[in-house]
Amino acid sequence: MSIKNLAGQTIFYGLSNIVSKLLNYFLTPFYLGILTAVSYGEMNTAYAYIPFANIVLTYGMETAFFRFAQKGRENLVLSTSMLSLIFSTIGATLLLFLLQGPILKTHSAEMAGVAGHPAFYVYIVLIMAFDALTAIPYAQLRLENRPLKYAFIRISNIVTNVFFNFLFLYICPKLYNAGHHWLPDVMGGGATLGYVYLSNLLASGLTLLMFLPQIKGIKWQFDKSLWKEMITYSLPLIVVGMAGMVNETFDRAWFLPTFLPVDSEEKKKYLIGIYSANYKLSILINMFIQAFKLGAEPFFFKQAESESNPQKTYARIMKIFVVLLCCMFLFVSLYLNIWKFFLRKPEYYAGMTIVPLLLMGYMFLGVYYNLTIWFKLTNNTRAGAVITLISAGMAILLNWWWIPIMGYFGAALATMVCYLAQMVICYVWGQKHYPVPYHLPKILTYMASAIGLYYIYNWINVTFLTPNDIYAVKGSSLAVATLFFLAYLAFIFRMEKREFARLPVIGKYIR
Numbered sequence: 075m076s077i078k079n080l081a082g083q084t085i086f087y088g089l090s091n092i093v094s095k096l097l098n099y100f101l102t103p104f105y106l107g108i109l110t111a112v113s114y115g116e117m118n119t120a121y122a123y124i125p126f127a128n129i130v131l132t133y134g135m136e137t138a139f140f141r142f143a144q145k146g147r148e149n150l151v152l153s154t155s156m157l158s159l160i161f162s163t164i165g166a167t168l169l170l171f172l173l174q175g176p177i178l179k180t181h182s183a184e185m186a187g188v189a190g191h192p193a194f195y196v197y198i199v200l201i202m203a204f205d206a207l208t209a210i211p212y213a214q215l216r217l218e219n220r221p222l223k224y225a226f227i228r229i230s231n232i233v234t235n236v237f238f239n240f241l242f243l244y245i246c247p248k249l250y251n252a253g254h255h256w257l258p259d260v261m262g263g264g265a266t267l268g269y270v271y272l273s274n275l276l277a278s279g280l281t282l283l284m285f286l287p288q289i290k291g292i293k294w295q296f297d298k299s300l301w302k303e304m305i306t307y308s309l310p311l312i313v314v315g316m317a318g319m320v321n322e323t324f325d326r327a328w329f330l331p332t333f334l335p336v337d338s339e340e341k342k343k344y345l346i347g348i349y350s351a352n353y354k355l356s357i358l359i360n361m362f363i364q365a366f367k368l369g370a371e372p373f374f375f376k377q378a379e380s381e382s383n384p385q386k387t388y389a390r391i392m393k394i395f396v397v398l399l400c401c402m403f404l405f406v407s408l409y410l411n412i413w414k415f416f417l418r419k420p421e422y423y424a425g426m427t428i429v430p431l432l433l434m435g436y437m438f439l440g441v442y443y444n445l446t447i448w449f450k451l452t453n454n455t456r457a458g459a460v461i462t463l464i465s466a467g468m469a470i471l472l473n474w475w476w477i478p479i480m481g482y483f484g485a486a487l488a489t490m491v492c493y494l495a496q497m498v499i500c501y502v503w504g505q506k507h508y509p510v511p512y513h514l515p516k517i518l519t520y521m522a523s524a525i526g527l528y529y530i531y532n533w534i535n536v537t538f539l540t541p542n543d544i545y546a547v548k549g550s551s552l553a554v555a556t557l558f559f560l561a562y563l564a565f566i567f568r569m570e571k572r573e574f575a576r577l578p579v580i581g582k583y584i585r
Contacts, residue, residue: 326353
């Protein structure tokens with residue numbers, strides 16, 4: 075598969091990923107307009123635990139599926155991995171239901187707003203189970219290069235979720251207040267968040283139903299020796315995934331609820347709500363990272379088999395990827411005075427100082443994802459476990475140290491530093507075992523230039539343009555931001571004109 079094929083595949087998977095994430099993303103201002111900051115904090119605390127559970131429930135089987143399916147045993151690998159997930163998911167779900175009572179009495183359940191609402195817990199457990207069961211079917215579509223079906227199912231999931239959220243949280247309350255009391259009182263009795271989880275459950279259930287014909291079409295076989303090989307390969311990925319989630323979501327799940335220097339639980343939930351709302355702005359850059367990852371991971375494995383020296387291709391991909399990451403970083407950070415309207419309420423603006431830090435963190439994370447190819451291709455997944463364990467240890471230490479001093483700003487700073495450390499360690503270690511001729515001087519120049527431009531703009535804005543309200547919408551600040559952004563694009567174009575001319579679609583317009 076050539077780099078043009080990667081571009082095409084990334085576009086298909088990327089568009090579906092971006093469209094689905096954008097649809098889901100627009101739920102954020104919807105929630106912020108309806109929920110209180112406390113309720114929004116509870117919701118994000120609850121959702122922060124789901125990725126941890128998904129990692130345990132899928133135990134790296136998706137990546138193992140990609141790795142072992144390349145050896146001409148696609149159906150055997152498919153059926154073995156699917157049977158493994160079916161039985162493990164059923165067992166884990168039953169266990170979680172048996173432990174419902176003790177779990178609902180924990181401090182974490184209180185901070186997540188689940189204590190006292192057993193139905194919320196049931197919805198969340200079923201969401202996790204349905205998502206685990208669809209992991210391999212999604213992976214099968216990617217392996218078989220069926221991006222249209224992949225996109226249709228993924229977007230259908232999000233559209234269903236958005237529809238039911240709109241129905242339950244907007245239409246039903248309006249009709250109820252108009253006298254239609256046969257409808258549920260969504261906004262009464264603390265039940266609002268339950269309808270958020272119910273909407274998600276209905277969407278996850280629909281996705282599983284859409285995959286049923288594909289699942290039924292599997293020629294069921296279970297190879298015990300193959301399963302042992304796959305488990306040996308995938309189990310370290312649980313550590314990788316869990317440690318990675320410590321950086322990505324554990325700030326809302328545990329660090330902030332535990333270390334925020336306030337006495338009131340309600341105040342903690344409020345601050346977590348502010349932090350979570352602003353965190354969403356940084357996820358704009360993560361949409362592209364995830365889209366690229368979906369198209370790139372199968373490509374990397376196939377490229378390793380089809381070429382004698384695929385490292386040069388990997389180096390080109392990294393450089394192009396970094397350029398796009400830097401442009402997206404500037405697009406968000408330079409225009410925060412526009413993006414603030416996404417947050418709906420002025421009370422959330424106080425947290426916008428964390429957005430540039432988190433954007434930088436996601437830039438480093440994106441580079442790290444590309445660098446991890448060395449230990450996946452060399453079957454050295456334990457190296458990934460070591461790197462993410464180091465990062466997770468740093469996250470625990472830094473959050474423990476900084477949150478009591480700086481509040482949620484400390485959590486954002488810790489996230490950025492940990493992703494930077496992951497990137498550096500992975501690069502240094504990888505070059506010893508699987509050297510790739512990355513264009514390091516250019517990559518570092520592009521990243522440093524983008525970050526430097528933002529801080530120069532921020533200094534100008536704070537000192538001269540809008541000293542009393544740095545996020546005020548003024549023509550002068552927008553003009554300077556646009557000037558900086560265009561200057562960066564011109565710099566990149568001058569440096570990479572030849573590279574852009576070689577790309578599909580846009581290359582033919584570059585002379």
